[in-house]
Amino acid sequence: MRCLIDILDLSVAELDELIATACDIIADPDKYAEKCKRKKLATLFYEPSTRTRLSFEAAMLELGGSVIGFSEATSSSAAKGESVADTAKVISCYADIIAMRHPKEGSALVAANNASIPVINAGDGGHCHPTQTLADLLTIYREKGRFDHLTVGLCGDLKFGRTVHSLINALSRYPGMRFVLISPEELKLPSYVKTEALKKKGIEYLQTTSLEEAMPMLDILYMTRIQQERFADMDEYLRLKDSYVLTPEKLKTAKPDMCILHPLPRVNEISVKVDDDPRACYFKQVLNGKYMRMALILKLLEEAKK
Amino acid sequence: MNIDAIQNGIVIDHIPAGAGMELYKMLRLDALDCSVALIKNAHSNKDGKKDIIKIDAEIPVDFDLIGYLAPHAKINIIRDGKLVEKRDATLPKTLTNVIKCMNPRCITKTEQELDQIFRLTDPENRIYRCIYCETKAN
Structure with a gap:
């Protein structure tokens, strides 16, 4: 059964196809309003999430389908000790497709290995979050019109930030990409991501601790939150949490058409004063995420029929 | 001897x-x-x-x-x-239930009777990674 666990499960051609479908949905939403009639999406959310769960639910409803599921582990059989494998088998009897978020890394793969319906990874701990990357990609495509020959700055928590790893993996497959990795020493991109996604492919990258230094060269600035939940040491979190705060002053040296992205939720790493800047695209990203999830649900349900 | x-x-x-x-x-x-x-x-x-x-x-x-x-x-x-x-002997492409994932956040820590499977991701440096969480084997 075709599932989406990691963004690299999709080929470049398939990504292009999803983007084309999403653009078509944006152009003519009525055409898709009944595409998933009588189909059910099960949203299995073992940990809290506002935007991802609601985005999946909105996507399915806009396709004419319906939604079942739970939004926290305490309201599911997991509270009684049921395994992910058993839950996936049971839900396969009720629904046509699953979107699952779970705090344990690799949980989505376990679900996919046991379900008889498509499984979409809606975040498995600090591991992968491929549909956020789909949202990022559609936003870049709509703002820049291409994925090649762009300089992408990734700023903040590059160590634990799963969205950063997935985005680098996805974009590193296109020609002429350059990456600027902006982080404190303690939150640098893990060496295996650098090796697999950048060094082995001969992709140019620069590591710096200075956002100001990087700013003028960027076509895209991807800001991330320093995630409190990933730190065992609270003192270290408090020391690093305000490492980078994007303000209108810092944007003075940025290109006029630079695109600012953020997977959200934001805490304070982007000043609200930046929200009115035409380069701020993070709320457009949220909307684009819904369109890409619609395109993905359609693709996986279509492939399940075969 | x-x-x-x-x-x-x-x-x-x-x-x-x-x-x-x-x-x-x-x-x-x-x-x-x-x-x-x-x-x-x-x-x-x-x-x-x-x-x-x-x-x-x-x-x-x-x-x-x-x-x-x-x-x-x-x-x-x-x-x-x-x-x-x-x-x-050759380096196997996958290892099943030979070594355990040491990542406390990995699903193998909580899921009942789940096989511990590692994949050879870098033969040159003999690096195996858990197929679930991609953590490197020690």
């Missing part, structure tokens, strides 16, 4: 010196009734020292496990006192 020649059994030769005992334990050779010899620090023209395991019975052995712990080992099958088959 004299160790009787094997009539029917297996000789695992060219184990890196010091790795023999771990291989002995992981192959669960302590549970066998037959004669088993673990020779440590035997002379090796190639490497200076090596470990050797001789098993006086033709038991099924886990070649993946041998390949993981001793990728340059030679596995000799002996029948009626003669060498009938010689196999080179």
Whole structure:
């Protein structure tokens, strides 16, 4: 059964196809309003999430389908000790497709290995979050019109930030990409991501601790939150949490058409004063995420029929 | 040091010196009734020292496990006192229930009876990663 666990499960051609479908949905939403009639999406959310769960639910409803599921582990059989494998088998009897978020890394793969319906990874701990990357990609495509020959700055928590790893993996497959990795020493991109996604492919990258230094060269600035939940040491979190705060002053040296992205939720790493800047695209990203999830649900349900 | 020649059994030769005992334990050779010899620090023209395991019975052995712990080992099958088959150990592409994922956030820590599966992601540097969380094996 075709599932989406990691963004690299999709080929470049398939990504292009999803983007084309999403653009078509944006152009003519009525055409898709009944595409998933009588189909059910099960949203299995073992940990809290506002935007991802609601985005999946909105996507399915806009396709004419319906939604079942739970939004926290305490309201599911997991509270009684049921395994992910058993839950996936049971839900396969009720629904046509699953979107699952779970705090344990690799949980989505376990679900996919046991379900008889498509499984979409809606975040498995600090591991992968491929549909956020789909949202990022559609936003870049709509703002820049291409994925090649762009300089992408990734700023903040590059160590634990799963969205950063997935985005680098996805974009590193296109020609002429350059990456600027902006982080404190303690939150640098893990060496295996650098090796697999950048060094082995001969992709140019620069590591710096200075956002100001990087700013003028960027076509895209991807800001991330320093995630409190990933730190065992609270003192270290408090020391690093305000490492980078994007303000209108810092944007003075940025290109006029630079695109600012953020997977959200934001805490304070982007000043609200930046929200009115035409380069701020993070709320457009949220909307684009819904369109890409619609395109993905359609693709996986279509492939399940075969 | 004299160790009787094997009539029917297996000789695992060219184990890196010091790795023999771990291989002995992981192959669960302590549970066998037959004669088993673990020779440590035997002379090796190639490497200076090596470990050797001789098993006086033709038991099924886990070649993946041998390949993981001793990728340059030679596995000799002996029948009626003669060498009938010689196999080179190779790094296995996947390891199932050989090593455990040490990442406390990995699903293998909580999911009931889930196989511990690792994939060889970098043969040059012998790096295996958990298929679930991609954490590197120690």
